[in-house]
Amino acid sequence: MEKFVFFGGKGGVGKTTVSCAYALKCARNGLETLVVSTDPAHSTTDVFDQPFSDEPTPVTGEAHLSAMEIDPEDEVIRHLDEIRSDLSAQVSASMVNEINRQVEMAHQTPGAYESALFDRFVDVMKNSEAYDRVVFDTAPTGGTLRLLGLPTFLEGWIERLAHKRRQSIDLFEKAAIGNMEPRRIMDGDPVLERLQQRKEFFEYAGETLRTDAAFFLVFNPDQLSVNETKRAIDGMDDRDLAVRGLVANKLTPEPDADENGRGARFLRDRVATENERLSQVRSEFAVPLIAEIETRTKEVKGDILGDVAAALAVDL
Numbered sequence: 001m002e003k004f005v006f007f008g009g010k011g012g013v014g015k016t017t018v019s020c021a022y023a024l025k026c027a028r029n030g031l032e033t034l035v036v037s038t039d040p041a042h043s044t045t046d047v048f049d050q051p052f053s054d055e056p057t058p059v060t061g062e063a064h065l066s067a068m069e070i071d072p073e074d075e076v077i078r079h080l081d082e083i084r085s086d087l088s089a090q091v092s093a094s095m096v097n098e099i100n101r102q103v104e105m106a107h108q109t110p111g112a113y114e115s116a117l118f119d120r121f122v123d124v125m126k127n128s129e130a131y132d133r134v135v136f137d138t139a140p141t142g143g144t145l146r147l148l149g150l151p152t153f154l155e156g157w158i159e160r161l162a163h164k165r166r167q168s169i170d171l172f173e174k175a176a177i178g179n180m181e182p183r184r185i186m187d188g189d190p191v192l193e194r195l196q197q198r199k200e201f202f203e204y205a206g207e208t209l210r211t212d213a214a215f216f217l218v219f220n221p222d223q224l225s226v227n228e229t230k231r232a233i234d235g236m237d238d239r240d241l242a243v244r245g246l247v248a249n250k251l252t253p254e255p256d257a258d259e260n261g262r263g264a265r266f267l268r269d270r271v272a273t274e275n276e277r278l279s280q281v282r283s284e285f286a287v288p289l290i291a292e293i294e295t296r297t298k299e300v301k302g303d304i305l306g307d308v309a310a311a312l313a314v315d316l
């Protein structure tokens with residue numbers, strides 16, 4: 001398996017649960033593993049009954065396993081602060097207020113969270129020499145997938161800016177009689193340099209996700225979740241990111257054949273509906289179903305997590 005493993009899917013389907021189970025399986029097989037959660041609501045803290053922060057912390061009682069939690073809100077603030085200080089260093093003092101206003105507005109935009117989280121993911125990937133496997137409890141979707149197209153877009157932008165810059169340096173040289181040394185050489189241009197850095201950052205991200213990452217999608221056996229999974233597979237295909245497998249979670253357990261009470265009939269009908277959805281997934285999707293996990297009567301943690309881990313038919 002690739003070093004980076006992502007479990008995507010809609011909120012509540014079981015991404016965090018399955019990610020932790022898979023990470024546990026890797027760790028128990030001797031791989032130095034880090035599980036990265038981005039969910040402030042239900043997260044690794046609940047699954048392992050242990051507080052985590054945005055720095056990797058060893059999971060108590062599990063050799064080879066560490067966890068960290070990234071808070072999207074903190075990341076947006078950090079991300080925008082960086083942009084603010086970057087820009088402020090490059091403009092006159094009178095522009096700083098305007099920049100602050102713009103950055104404040106950017107904070108409210110829907111893409112800000114995704115973008116900031118994605119930056120942090122890439123940072124985690126870049127600084128993961130200590131681990132054999134890094135498991136993320138979310139996968140890039142929508143806006144984040146579009147970010148992977150940024151290098152091509154930035155390329156054109158950088159070229160045009162560099163061209164303008166060359167022209168103005170040229171003019172400047174011609175005007176500066178007796179002093180042929182351009183005041184600002186292109187290499188030292190902070191705007192161009194920043195754009196170049198961003199381009200390389202997203203190039204690294206795209207390259208790593210295409211060659212060193214595996215994607216899995218978690219879904220529940222209902223029509224909405226199945227449709228959403230189809231869209232997610234298509235979206236990732238468009239970016240050359242192959243979805244390796246699907247995990248069906250929260251399946252209803254079947255009653256014994258001799259049970260015929262109301263509860264048993266309900267379960268049987270429900271199982272029949274879910275089986276139709278699963279058949280649809282098996283026949284219509286090109287991606288294999290690698291696990292079918294039943295609904296447990298309690299949240300998945302402790303020993304149950306080990307059971308779920310065992311149910312995942314994935315390579316290590």
Ligand SMILES: Nc1ncnc2c1ncn2[C@@H]1O[C@H](COP(=O)(O)OP(=O)(O)O)[C@@H](O)[C@H]1O
Pocket residue numbers: 009010011012013014015016017018039042043137249250251293294295296297298299300
């Ligand atoms: N197979 C399951 N059986 C019972 N509860 C489950 C199962 N899978 C997940 N849950 C519970 O459902 C809730 C949502 O799961 P979670 O993994 O946090 O989803 P996500 O990360 O996709 O939002 C959690 O309370 C979790 O304990």
Ligand SMILES: [Mg+2]
Pocket residue numbers: 015016017039042043137
């Ligand atoms: Mg989660």
